[in-house]
Amino acid sequence: MKGYRLLTIIIAMFLVFTGMLLPESYAAEPIKVGVLHSLSGTMSISEVAVKDGTLMAIEEINAKGGLLGRKIVPIVEDGASDWPTFAEKAKKLIQQDKVSVVFGCWTSASRKAVLPVFEKLDHLLFYPVQYEGLEASKNIVYTGAAPNQQIMPSVTWLLKQNKKKFYLLGSDYVFPRTANLIIKAQLKAEGGALVGEEYTPLGHTEYSTVINKIKAAKPDVIYNTLNGDSNVAFFKQLKAAGITAKDMPVMSVSIAEDELRGIGADIAEGHLAAWNYFMSMSTPENKVFVENYKKRYGKDRVTDDPIEAGYFGVYLWAEAVKKAKSTDVDKVREAVKGVSFNAPEGKVSINPVNNHTSKIVQIGKVRKDGQFDILWSTGKPVEPEPFPALVSDKKVVAPGNIVKR
Amino acid sequence: MDKKAYQFLKKNWPYIFAAIILILLPNLLSDFRLNLFGKFLTFAIVAIAIDLLWGYTGILSLGHGVFFSLGAYSMAMYLKLKSEELPDFMMWSGLTDLPWFWRPFKHFWVALPMAIIIPALLAIIIGFPTFRARIKGVYFSILTQALALVFSIFFIGQQPYTGGTNGMTNFQEIFGYSLSEASTMRGLYIITVIVLVAVFILSRWLISRKTGRVLVAIRDGENRLRFLGYDPSIFKIGIFALSAGLSGLAGALYVPQVGIISPSMMGILPSVEMAIWVAVGGRGTLNGAVIGAITVNGAKSYLSETFPDIWLYFLGALFIGVVLFFPAGVYGIFERFKGKKAEEKGVLSNRGETDYAAEK
Amino acid sequence: MPVEIIISQIFNGLSLSSILLMIALGLSITFGIMGVINFAHGEFLMIGAYTAFILQRFFHGQDSGYYFLLSLPLAFFVSAFIGLIVERSIIRFLYGRPFEGMLATWGLSLVLQQAARNIFGANNVEVSSPAWLNGGIEFIKGVQLPYNRLFIIAIAVICIIGMYIYIYTSSSGRRMRAVMQNRDMAACMGIKTRRVDSVTFAIGCGLAGIAGSVVSLLGSIGPSTGQNYIIDAFMVVVLGGVGNLSGTIAGAIMIGAVSPFFEFVTTSSMGKVIVFALVIAFLQWRPSGLFALKTRALD
Numbered sequence A: 001m002k003g004y005r006l007l008t009i010i011i012a013m014f015l016v017f018t019g020m021l022l023p024e025s026y027a028a029e030p031i032k033v034g035v036l037h038s039l040s041g042t043m044s045i046s047e048v049a050v051k052d053g054t055l056m057a058i059e060e061i062n063a064k065g066g067l068l069g070r071k072i073v074p075i076v077e078d079g080a081s082d083w084p085t086f087a088e089k090a091k092k093l094i095q096q097d098k099v100s101v102v103f104g105c106w107t108s109a110s111r112k113a114v115l116p117v118f119e120k121l122d123h124l125l126f127y128p129v130q131y132e133g134l135e136a137s138k139n140i141v142y143t144g145a146a147p148n149q150q151i152m153p154s155v156t157w158l159l160k161q162n163k164k165k166f167y168l169l170g171s172d173y174v175f176p177r178t179a180n181l182i183i184k185a186q187l188k189a190e191g192g193a194l195v196g197e198e199y200t201p202l203g204h205t206e207y208s209t210v211i212n213k214i215k216a217a218k219p220d221v222i223y224n225t226l227n228g229d230s231n232v233a234f235f236k237q238l239k240a241a242g243i244t245a246k247d248m249p250v251m252s253v254s255i256a257e258d259e260l261r262g263i264g265a266d267i268a269e270g271h272l273a274a275w276n277y278f279m280s281m282s283t284p285e286n287k288v289f290v291e292n293y294k295k296r297y298g299k300d301r302v303t304d305d306p307i308e309a310g311y312f313g314v315y316l317w318a319e320a321v322k323k324a325k326s327t328d329v330d331k332v333r334e335a336v337k338g339v340s341f342n343a344p345e346g347k348v349s350i351n352p353v354n355n356h357t358s359k360i361v362q363i364g365k366v367r368k369d370g371q372f373d374i375l376w377s378t379g380k381p382v383e384p385e386p387f388p389a390l391v392s393d394k395k396v397v398a399p400g401n402i403v404k405r
Numbered sequence B: 001m002d003k004k005a006y007q008f009l010k011k012n013w014p015y016i017f018a019a020i021i022l023i024l025l026p027n028l029l030s031d032f033r034l035n036l037f038g039k040f041l042t043f044a045i046v047a048i049a050i051d052l053l054w055g056y057t058g059i060l061s062l063g064h065g066v067f068f069s070l071g072a073y074s075m076a077m078y079l080k081l082k083s084e085e086l087p088d089f090m091m092w093s094g095l096t097d098l099p100w101f102w103r104p105f106k107h108f109w110v111a112l113p114m115a116i117i118i119p120a121l122l123a124i125i126i127g128f129p130t131f132r133a134r135i136k137g138v139y140f141s142i143l144t145q146a147l148a149l150v151f152s153i154f155f156i157g158q159q160p161y162t163g164g165t166n167g168m169t170n171f172q173e174i175f176g177y178s179l180s181e182a183s184t185m186r187g188l189y190i191i192t193v194i195v196l197v198a199v200f201i202l203s204r205w206l207i208s209r210k211t212g213r214v215l216v217a218i219r220d221g222e223n224r225l226r227f228l229g230y231d232p233s234i235f236k237i238g239i240f241a242l243s244a245g246l247s248g249l250a251g252a253l254y255v256p257q258v259g260i261i262s263p264s265m266m267g268i269l270p271s272v273e274m275a276i277w278v279a280v281g282g283r284g285t286l287n288g289a290v291i292g293a294i295t296v297n298g299a300k301s302y303l304s305e306t307f308p309d310i311w312l313y314f315l316g317a318l319f320i321g322v323v324l325f326f327p328a329g330v331y332g333i334f335e336r337f338k339g340k341k342a343e344e345k346g347v348l349s350n351r352g353e354t355d356y357a358a359e360k
Numbered sequence C: 001m002p003v004e005i006i007i008s009q010i011f012n013g014l015s016l017s018s019i020l021l022m023i024a025l026g027l028s029i030t031f032g033i034m035g036v037i038n039f040a041h042g043e044f045l046m047i048g049a050y051t052a053f054i055l056q057r058f059f060h061g062q063d064s065g066y067y068f069l070l071s072l073p074l075a076f077f078v079s080a081f082i083g084l085i086v087e088r089s090i091i092r093f094l095y096g097r098p099f100e101g102m103l104a105t106w107g108l109s110l111v112l113q114q115a116a117r118n119i120f121g122a123n124n125v126e127v128s129s130p131a132w133l134n135g136g137i138e139f140i141k142g143v144q145l146p147y148n149r150l151f152i153i154a155i156a157v158i159c160i161i162g163m164y165i166y167i168y169t170s171s172s173g174r175r176m177r178a179v180m181q182n183r184d185m186a187a188c189m190g191i192k193t194r195r196v197d198s199v200t201f202a203i204g205c206g207l208a209g210i211a212g213s214v215v216s217l218l219g220s221i222g223p224s225t226g227q228n229y230i231i232d233a234f235m236v237v238v239l240g241g242v243g244n245l246s247g248t249i250a251g252a253i254m255i256g257a258v259s260p261f262f263e264f265v266t267t268s269s270m271g272k273v274i275v276f277a278l279v280i281a282f283l284q285w286r287p288s289g290l291f292a293l294k295t296r297a298l299d
Helices: A001-020 A044-063 A083-096 A108-120 A152-159 A174-190 A208-217 A228-239 A259-261 A284-297 A305-324 A329-335 B003-028 B031-056 B066-082 B088-092 B101-105 B108-132 B138-157 B182-208 B210-227 B233-258 B269-280 B286-306 B311-325 B329-337 B348-360 C002-034 C041-056 C067-089 C098-120 C148-170 C169-183 C183-188 C193-215 C225-240 C247-264 C268-285
Strands: A030-039 A073-077 A102-103 A125-127 A140-141 A165-171 A193-200 A223-225 A249-252 A272-273 A340-343 A345-348 A362-366 A372-377 A394-398 A401-404 C138-139 C143-146
Touching: A001 A208, A001 B088, A001 C041, A030 A044, A030 A083, A030 A305, A044 A073, A044 A259, A044 A284, A044 B031, A073 A083, A083 A102, A083 A108, A083 B031, A083 B233, A083 B286, A102 A305, A108 A125, A108 A140, A108 A174, A108 C183, A125 A305, A125 C268, A140 A305, A165 A208, A165 A272, A165 A394, A165 B003, A165 C098, A174 A193, A174 A223, A174 A284, A174 A401, A174 B066, A174 B088, A174 C143, A193 A208, A193 C268, A208 B108, A208 C002, A208 C247, A208 C268, A223 A362, A223 B233, A228 A249, A228 A259, A228 A329, A228 C148, A272 A372, A284 A305, A305 A329, A305 A340, A340 A362, A345 B066, A362 C225, A372 C193, B003 B182, B031 B066, B031 B182, B031 B210, B031 B233, B031 B269, B031 B286, B066 B101, B066 B108, B066 B138, B066 B233, B066 B269, B101 B108, B108 B138, B108 B233, B138 B269, B138 C098, B138 C183, B138 C225, B138 C268, B182 B210, B210 B233, B269 B286, B269 B311, B269 B329, B269 C098, B286 B329, B286 C002, B286 C183, B311 C098, C002 C041, C002 C169, C002 C193, C002 C225, C002 C247, C041 C067, C067 C193, C098 C225, C148 C193, C148 C225, C148 C247, C169 C183, C169 C193, C193 C225, C225 C247
Parallel strands: A030 A073, A030 A102, A102 A125, A125 A140, A165 A193, A165 A223, A223 A249, A249 A272
Antiparallel strands: A272 A362, A340 A345, A362 A372, A394 A401, C138 C143
16 A cells, blocks of 8 residues: 555665665776656656656666676756756756766756756756757757657647647646647648637646637647646546547647546546557567566556656666766767667667657557557657757757758 | 954954855865855845845735846846847747847846846835735735736746746856856855845844834834834835845846746745745844855755655754744854843844734 | 637636635634634645545445545544644644744645655545536536536535534634634633634634545645645635635635636636736735724724
């Protein structure tokens, strides 16, 4: 039962303290890596699980003898759902702890907050979440989806299903606004129509009026970029208002298996989501991944796309370290270009031009048990394009080097 | 030695000692810690500003995050225009021209005064009707809290003009000095120390004068003061505006050191936290305010680094504990050790406070 | 605008009013007794919501879902009990010290949130609404009035009637009013203010608990649930006037009626900004709210 978690924490703390007294089992000096996620505040509902995925990968590598014969030691910091805190902690990890790499961040705002820190101190961040694009820093490796690996294919797919009238609903921050900019351009280019657009403050809980607006606009599909808690309120109230997935499906890009647990699968049943990874995938790597994750964190826990991206990000970095035979940031940053790994979602590799990850794109439908039926898949990895031609006149020639098209 | 100088030294040695330590810190701390400490010192300026308003005048504002952020945003606009012709978030939001109200902020000598004037002006606009209507006590606190909420939602919603939730970040240089250089950071730290000392001296000067006594009188017995022929609302508006302006100044110093300002700084949480710095330090004493800001933020950084998973327990317990067991704050403990009576120094006693509450 | 949209917007206003009222009712009572906002009020709401969650786990597999009715009184008692502990250990030192009370309850809310995170995990948990609350009445064609919203309105009405009966007819309620209005005088008349404080604070927290189990039908249940609702509740209490049931009701109805309108004609963000700005403006005119206690005191 979950009630024992507090006890587990106390025991874990005890073990950590006793662990410090044990003699160092690895001969060489350990490799320090930073893990920076919100462990408190509103974003912790999503980020704690990603942190768990990252830590699991680190432990797996350590269990196999470490990296370059050295043990990896994670230093976990709490970004507290507050962007300036993210910047502070990133500085701390780099300057004070002198870590070799940092894994972390979730919201675009937190990434934008730490970006100048990583660029000025010329360091390296692995960012595990899908995002709105229009960025290609040489100091960040993006292991989540670029717009053309999630948003754009899902819009095209919906249009092909003859869902022409879109209602765009999002939380009031940069990802939904930029994502909707891309979607609007795409609707114009590919023959869809926009019937409404609405942004609600983060943490908004009352959706009855928004639902009325949606009813009045009569869309074929609701494209949902809400974040966090608001999704729960929105789906519960949508169902109560008598709108089902049959008359008006919701396509979401921020709801994965982990979020579904808070919403209730029976409430979201039949609605759609676009991701690169679903827990229900049947690759052998995924079977092992899911099994290990459950063994480690409890059998009622689920895996999802960002957790998986947080997980394989560590492996991609480890591959680059092996290739460079060093943990030096500059060398690893060179070596990471083009490395690949057989992740749970299939083969992923780092695009050498823009530091994003080439990965498979899929669309799933929520099942009653909180898993997804995969309706559509590209079948093979899609190359990332962080600057979609529809909304941007720029292109990337090398990480950090962006020119006019 | 000159007797006068000796007297001065004897009376003020802790301050001189503290000032020397502050000046020497750049040689003692790592770049990261120094930068962090510089941030704490900007918070100390806010704490002094809140203490003037709360500790001395008895008005608790839970909206100082707004004033702080308005100052910070003014400075951020300047820094942003220094780094980019058209800020990146304007481009994402589809703006092609710089909005008119952004233009003056190209100039440092507009941006810096604006960082003080805009918050002060807002305080006057809010304060004038509020204090004239004799709104006080918790009502004023809640009103300012609503203000914090309104401003943060508003700033988040206006992404093309304010940067939305992200706020503003990615600044390159100030006065031609790169913000990634450790030496620039040291310079900013020294400037912060100088401003803090200046604000401290200004505040001490103010409260030692007759104005200061009127302020304390407002706290302890506003009606009696009114019967004596004073108009408390003028003083309240004035001190509110001063407090807001000083917070704005602190915000302007905060931005180049931390490198980001976002609406999360103007919301309710940071605003309440600012009041907590003062409460923990000991309100009604300027020393307490400074100590409180540094203690709470230091504790927050230390605890969250050491216990990233459970640090909120300690922080929450600290707030409860201080309020329950040390009503005069950390500085009050010092004073008690020194054997002085808290009242003599102007620290609020419990008795004074019940009087205040009963009067309502 | 089509007539069905107007009707369902009116219903939304009513529904929002009842939710706000549920949340603000307890806050108004603790406000009256402490003379200060209980910042941890949202966390007592969270406790109520988690109580509903635990109960659901306990009765897992029962389709009828009538156990949900049981979660209302249970949430009341659990929240009230924790509230009582908090009052006895922390709040009782803070009467007559409004600012300190505000800060201490702030610290308390941090601790409670973190406790929820460690006990139940950082994730949101799911409370599925019972089967008999799914669906709704087709009022006219195109307007569905959801059962769960109707249910919340009913619970809100029951709570108000209950509180009216308690406060204005029982002798315990009379003592509560006496302490709220003049603590010293009440003490002089032989009222045990200590005990009245404890009971009142516990009732306020208990009402938050009921509100929590009810809003779990509409929203998320997680460590930050309380934070999502607390500000709206502040606004209602401030608008209504402190320590006054009629004021709280009027405040909730006003905000509840106005919000959906502005949200509909502008956007959700702007709607919120406008409503709160209106409240601020209103307070300039009537500083102590809609229904201020009549007093001849100077302030």
